[in-house]
Amino acid sequence: MLAPPKGVEDLRSIGGYENVNIFSYNELRAATKNFRPDQILGEGGFGIVYKGVIDENVRPGFKSTYVAVKELNPEGFQGDKEWLAEVNYLGQLSHPNLVKLIGYCCENEHRLLVYEYMACGSLERHLFRRITLTMPWSTRMKIALDAARGLAFLHGLERPVIYRDFKTSNILLDADYNAKLSDFGLAKEGPMGDQTHVSTRVMGTYGYAAPEYVMTGHLTARSDVYGFGVVLLEMLIGRKAMDKSRPSREHNLVVWARPLLIHNRKLLKIIDPRMEGQYSTKVAAEVAGLAYRCLSQNPKGRPIMSQVVETLEGIRDLPESREGILLQSCGSAVTLYEVPKETVDSSTDKKHSSENAGENEQKEHSRKTKPNSCRSKSEPPMEYNLDSPSPDYDGLPPKSSCDGGAKPSFDEVDM
Numbered sequence: 511m512l513a514p515p516k517g518v519e520d521l522r523s524i525g526g527y528e529n530v531n532i533f534s535y536n537e538l539r540a541a542t543k544n545f546r547p548d549q550i551l552g553e554g555g556f557g558i559v560y561k562g563v564i565d566e567n568v569r570p571g572f573k574s575t576y577v578a579v580k581e582l583n584p585e586g587f588q589g590d591k592e593w594l595a596e597v598n599y600l601g602q603l604s605h606p607n608l609v610k611l612i613g614y615c616c617e618n619e620h621r622l623l624v625y626e627y628m629a630c631g632s633l634e635r636h637l638f639r640r641i642t643l644t645m646p647w648s649t650r651m652k653i654a655l656d657a658a659r660g661l662a663f664l665h666g667l668e669r670p671v672i673y674r675d676f677k678t679s680n681i682l683l684d685a686d687y688n689a690k691l692s693d694f695g696l697a698k699e700g701p702m703g704d705q706t707h708v709s710t711r712v713m714g715t716y717g718y719a720a721p722e723y724v725m726t727g728h729l730t731a732r733s734d735v736y737g738f739g740v741v742l743l744e745m746l747i748g749r750k751a752m753d754k755s756r757p758s759r760e761h762n763l764v765v766w767a768r769p770l771l772i773h774n775r776k777l778l779k780i781i782d783p784r785m786e787g788q789y790s791t792k793v794a795a796e797v798a799g800l801a802y803r804c805l806s807q808n809p810k811g812r813p814i815m816s817q818v819v820e821t822l823e824g825i826r827d828l829p830e831s832r833e834g835i836l837l838q839s840c841g842s843a844v845t846l847y848e849v850p851k852e853t854v855d856s857s858t859d860k861k862h863s864s865e866n867a868g869e870n871e872q873k874e875h876s877r878k879t880k881p882n883s884c885r886s887k888s889e890p891p892m893e894y895n896l897d898s899p900s901p902d903y904d905g906l907p908p909k910s911s912c913d914g915g916a917k918p919s920f921d922e923v924d925m
Contacts, residue, residue: 530597530601530612531614531624532613532615532616533564533569533613533615533622534615535615535618535622537568538562538579538624541562541563541577541579542560542561543562545558545560546560551578556580556583557580557581557582557583558581558583559578560578560581561576561577561627562579562624563575575627576629577625578624578626578628579624580622580623580624581621582622582623584619584621590621592695592696595696595697595698596623596693596694596695597623599671599697600694603667603671605660605663606656606659606688607657607688607691608660608663608690608691609625609692610625610626611623611624611625612625612626630683630685631682631683632681632682633653633683633745634678634681636683637744637745638678638750644784647788647789648831650745650746651797651822651825651826651831652689653689653745654745654797655823655826656689656690657681657738658819658822660691661676661738662818664697665700665734665816669700670699670700670701670702670731671697671698672698672708672729672731672733672734674729674733674734675695675696675714675715675718676718676741677715677737677740677741677751680693696713698729700729700730706728706730707728707729708728709726710727710729712724714737717740717750717751717763718736718737718751720735720737720809721736721807722809732809732810733809735812736805738804738815739764739802739803739805739812740764742797743764743767743768743771744763745782746782746801747763747767747781748781748783748784748785749763751763751764764805768801768805771798774791774795777795777798778794789830792830793825793828793830796821796828797825800822800825
């Protein structure tokens with residue numbers, strides 16, 4: 511891999527990277543309809559992200575492609591260094607679970623990045639924002655495996671790359687809920703040879719950063735493993751890593767929930783209630799055990815990401831994980847309904863539904879009269895604001911297949 515350019519002039523002298531387009535500012539102005547406000551996908555301390563289309567009208571011969579265009583705010587939290595890091599890493603690395611960098615613009619004072627458009631936005635939006643449909647267990651586990659593969663790829667390079675900012679808002683989803691890592695502004699080359707770590711200024715997002723990194727500035731691949739554990743815990747519990755709206759002992763999700771992960775009875779009480787009936791106790795315990803190990807205070811007690819991938823693949827292949835997902839109703843929150851392909855039969859389903867209508871009504875009445883058996887969690891906890899925004903974007907869906915929500919907010923701190 512090429513050495514990171516030290517400045518914009520170095521990037522200009524390189525002349526770009528293979529398969530990465532260099533756009534003019536006028537081309538991107540045309541692609542975003544003159545950066546029209548109704549094209550905005552999200553904004554934060556780095557600047558603004560717009561939805562755009564690059565086609566024949568923008569650049570002759572270019573196949574029509576939906577894109578997300580991130581324009582750097584010169585006075586924002588993300589500077590030339592972070593912008594160059596994104597161009598350098600995404601300009602050279604290619605993997606199904608890394609977001610694709612289509613091109614960039616480096617013209618006068620303008621700094622823009624052009625990414626593939628991710629129709630279903632971020633994992634954060636689906637877990638924590640007010641959307642109609644609840645993300646089911648199987649989809650969460652698929653996303654966890656996709657994201658783990660992305661991290662494992664980075665860590666397995668000849669010169670490992672440490673992502674350093676693994677969190678739900680940086681995991682983007684395409685129209686088929688394939689997950690890809692985005693935002694490489696904080697990525698850094700890892701230790702080589704006899705080195706045990708790299709020392710660096712502590713940066714990242716509060717609640718996701720590994721404790722030893724926060725304390726010492728020593729960065730290793732296992733720092734990313736801790737961040738993965740936090741995200742896996744968020745998907746399992748349905749709560750944010752940091753949430754000041756909760757009772758004080760529950761503000762920090764890891765501190766509160768990790769000790770409960772190895773006790774099955776306690777575990778089942780804290781798993782996101784919106785997923786009730788979608789998983790077996792065995793599968794839930796396996797996932798919780800993996801999160802527990804990833805969140806070890808001792809970095810050596812954490813698995814490496816290739817082991818995480820193997821574990822998640824093993825969980826996916828368990829017979830319990832292949833069972834059909836039941837339609838769950840909990841107040842106004844209804845889960846995404848998934849039917850195994852081999853059992854799809856609408857006429858049979860209708861007949862079965864009719865025969866059991868009375869029984870289902872009784873069960874529903876019984877469930878409503880029992881306290882805490884199906885608590886409505888359709889509204890996520892209140893948003894929290896940290897000191898400064900995070901350089902990430904959230905693609906919004908073009909159709910109703912990925913339910914819409916408010917424009918994203920960004921929460922990142924320089925710790």
